[in-house]
Amino acid sequence: xxxxxxxxxxxxxxxxxxxxxxxxxxxxxxxxxxxxxxxxxxxxxxxxxxxxxxxxxxxxxxxxxxxxxxxxxxxxxxxxxxxxxxxxxxxxxxxxxxxxxxxxxxxxxxxxxxxxxxxxxxxxxxxxxxxxxxxxxxxxxxxxxxxxxxxxxxxxxxxxxxxxxxxxxxxxxxxxxxxxxxxxxxxxxxxxxxxxxxxxxxxxxxxxxx
Amino acid sequence: xxxxxxxxxxxxxxxxxxxxxxxxxxxxxxxxxxxxxxxxxxxxxxxxxxxxxxxxxxxxxxxxxxxxxxxxxxxxxxxxxxxxxxxxxxxxxxxxxxxxxxxxxxxxxxxxxxxxxxxxxxxxxxxxxxxxxxxxxxxxxxxxxxxxxxxxxxxxxxxxxxxxxxxxxxxxxxxxxxxxxxxxxxxxxxxxxxxxxxxxxxxxxxxxxx
Numbered sequence: 001x002x003x004x005x006x007x008x009x010x011x012x013x014x015x016x017x018x019x020x021x022x023x024x025x026x027x028x029x030x031x032x033x034x035x036x037x038x039x040x041x042x043x044x045x046x047x048x049x050x051x052x053x054x055x056x057x058x059x060x061x062x063x064x065x066x067x068x069x070x071x072x073x074x075x076x077x078x079x080x081x082x083x084x085x086x087x088x089x090x091x092x093x094x095x096x097x098x099x100x101x102x103x104x105x106x107x108x109x110x111x112x113x114x115x116x117x118x119x120x121x122x123x124x125x126x127x128x129x130x131x132x133x134x135x136x137x138x139x140x141x142x143x144x145x146x147x148x149x150x151x152x153x154x155x156x157x158x159x160x161x162x163x164x165x166x167x168x169x170x171x172x173x174x175x176x177x178x179x180x181x182x183x184x185x186x187x188x189x190x191x192x193x194x195x196x197x198x199x200x201x202x203x204x205x206x207x208x209x210x
Numbered sequence: 211x212x213x214x215x216x217x218x219x220x221x222x223x224x225x226x227x228x229x230x231x232x233x234x235x236x237x238x239x240x241x242x243x244x245x246x247x248x249x250x251x252x253x254x255x256x257x258x259x260x261x262x263x264x265x266x267x268x269x270x271x272x273x274x275x276x277x278x279x280x281x282x283x284x285x286x287x288x289x290x291x292x293x294x295x296x297x298x299x300x301x302x303x304x305x306x307x308x309x310x311x312x313x314x315x316x317x318x319x320x321x322x323x324x325x326x327x328x329x330x331x332x333x334x335x336x337x338x339x340x341x342x343x344x345x346x347x348x349x350x351x352x353x354x355x356x357x358x359x360x361x362x363x364x365x366x367x368x369x370x371x372x373x374x375x376x377x378x379x380x381x382x383x384x385x386x387x388x389x390x391x392x393x394x395x396x397x398x399x400x401x402x403x404x405x406x407x408x409x410x411x412x413x414x415x416x417x418x419x420x
Contacts, residue, residue: 005415011407011408012407012408014407015401015403015404015407015408016388016404019386039388040388040390075411076407076411077414078407082406082409082410082413084406091304091308092309094301094305095302095305098301099301099402102402105403105406105407107406145413146406146413170409170412170413172402172409178250184416186409188405188408188409190400191222192309192312192382193225193315193317194225195382195398196294196312196317197286197288197315198221198222199380199396199398200286200287200288200292200356200380201216201221201285201286202379202380203287203355203379204287207287
């Protein structure tokens with residue numbers, strides 16, 4: 001069906017192609033030019049990415065949308081629900097818990113954990129906040145595959161260690177550290193300060209040009 | 211001092227070097243090997259990045275930490291405060307407002323905007339929520355350079371248009387769309403669903419190997 005390994009930078013583009021396809025309900029086919037227009041990637045880039053799925057475009061018509069959607073879902077592994085544990089029920093954690101957008105893509109926060117005794121036992125958005133000691137058992141029982149780390153920097157490595165020990169291998173980290181982890185773990189870091197510093201660099205260069 | 215243009219992917223590494231330097235208070239000098247160990251980038255990568263700053267390392271000793279910090283601040287343009295407007299005071303927006311980490315790096319949310327009448331006029335974390343009609347004036351008066359977009363997908367492009375019209379050129383977007391913008395605008399997109407789909411792809415590949 002498709003080559004074994006797809007380059008890392010192609011994966012987020014697949015997500016965006018899929019989203020564009022969801023909005024293209026008027027026709028049965030879509031051309032690489034149309035997909036390029038919808039996603040703002042170049043048509044050459046789109047065509048190159050689509051070669052990973054094998055040759056199923058129809059000359060003069062483009063790609064069958066139903067088929068393309070199915071293939072992308074299969075590659076991303078998003079055709080089924082993936083359960084998430086939220087570590088940290090502070091401001092950011094609760095915002096993520098309240099965010100309904102995940103569920104649409106098949107991701108669901110099914111359990112939340114905090115070390116703050118005043119939070120443990122409370123329920124937010126239908127999810128019970130538990131103590132960290134319950135993590136290993138809940139991960140097993142609820143078939144949790146992904147952890148979201150939303151704790152302060154100074155306790156983030158400890159939280160990551162506990163998550164890894166519980167058997168989770170995929171982590172989305174919001175704490176402003178780069179956690180250490182053994183091979184075989186996949187950690188994606190979302191670091192807001194770094195993004196703001198990128199913008200600052202852009203503003204700096206821009207002001208020089210003026 | 212340094213070459214005019216630094217590659218885009220180097221910028222976030224500079225942020226991480228700076229953070230590592232803040233924690234290295236025991237010595238006056240740091241070697242590329244130590245910086246590599248602290249940041250988990252290869253020593254070769256560190257040395258390559260540091261060449262952008264000119265040759266101010268001391269053979270056998272490494273880089274003078276004070277000097278290195280100063281140069282990075284200068285390049286990133288983070289030596290002074292940058293004011294931010296928050297667009298959208300929902301769950302995520304309020305979490306960002308409450309997040310104290312920004313201020314340390316010199317970023318500060320100085321104004322917040324929402325279109326919801328029940329929110330306008332209220333104060334969160336010392337910041338007044340205003341109507342979007344006040345945006346242009348507040349951007350001018352408060353010298354705002356960056357906007358954070360934390361509104362739902364269906365109103366995100368409209369919010370971005372208003373932000374651009376108000377004179378802001380640097381945008382951090384949390385809405386799950388890729389906003390369109392004229393040249394000269396810098397938009398960084400943080401898309402949680404796409405990050406989760408990357409993790410899903412990792413889990414998919416991993417389960418195949420077992």
